[in-house]
Amino acid sequence: MNYLSQYTIPFSGLKEGKHLFDFTADQRFFAGFEESEIEKGNVNIQVELERRSTYLRLVFVHDGEIELICDRCLDTYLQPVNGRNVMLVKFSENESDDGDEVIYIHPGKHQVDVSKLIYEFIVLSIPIRRVHPDDQEGNSLCDPEMLKKLDEHIITDLPEDEPIDPRWNDLKKIIGN
Numbered sequence: 576m577n578y579l580s581q582y583t584i585p586f587s588g589l590k591e592g593k594h595l596f597d598f599t600a601d602q603r604f605f606a607g608f609e610e611s612e613i614e615k616g617n618v619n620i621q622v623e624l625e626r627r628s629t630y631l632r633l634v635f636v637h638d639g640e641i642e643l644i645c646d647r648c649l650d651t652y653l654q655p656v657n658g659r660n661v662m663l664v665k666f667s668e669n670e671s672d673d674g675d676e677v678i679y680i681h682p683g684k685h686q687v688d689v690s691k692l693i694y695e696f697i698v699l700s701i702p703i704r705r706v707h708p709d710d711q712e713g714n715s716l717c718d719p720e721m722l723k724k725l726d727e728h729i730i731t732d733l734p735e736d737e738p739i740d741p742r743w744n745d746l747k748k749i750i751g752n
Contacts, residue, residue, distance in 0.1 A: 579607040579690040584633075587685035589626050596622045600639070600693060608694055616641030617657060620693050631664040635696055643705050647725070648717035652707045658700040664690060685728065 582604075584596055600618040605611050618639030625632040638657040645652055664687055667679040680687060707716040715722065 577607075577684060578603050579688075582690035582693060583686045583688045584624055585629060585686040586620065586624060586626055591626050591628065594624045594626065596624065598622065598689075598693065599739075600637075600697060604690075605641075605694075607690070611641070611694075613641050613697070616656075616697075618697055622689060628665065633662045633664060633689070633692075634685075635660045635662070635692065637693070637700070641697065641701070643701065645705060645717060647706045647715075648721035650707070650718045653714070654701065654705065654720070656697055656700040658696055660692075660696045660699075688727050700747070 581607075582598055587690050598620040600616060600620060602615050605613045605616060616639060618637050618641065620635060620637045623634040623636075636659050640653045640655050642651050643654045644650070661676065663677045665677060666682040668681065669679065678687075709715055
């Protein structure tokens, strides 16, 4: 049995109205996605399904932490992730993923698979710059040996005798400098 099959919501027997479903994304969840940059984590997801006669409204709320590789020191650290996302599921003979907020599924289906949506929402909540957080005093929690190596390669003295491209002078005139 596929581990991700437990991330489906059967809606055929549900009455119209709101229904809550709880899921957890852990190491086995992330292993189900090829080329996933996330290998470990523990994220709790609550899905509120609002059933209507012509559509389903899904509200995803996730909160937890995942293990990432620091862009600065290349060591792993735990990154808090959280977010709230809304998706509409509409019924149509042609199943498709139309844009960012609407999914079309066949009217004969009785359940909706939310595993891919959960994964995408977690990935979207990862910051672009992935670095260790600072401690309470503002000091970096990165590997001190790596920070020392990086400091050795910082260029502080720029050569002043290089001629400036004259095109920059013309641009400075436009700006008024």
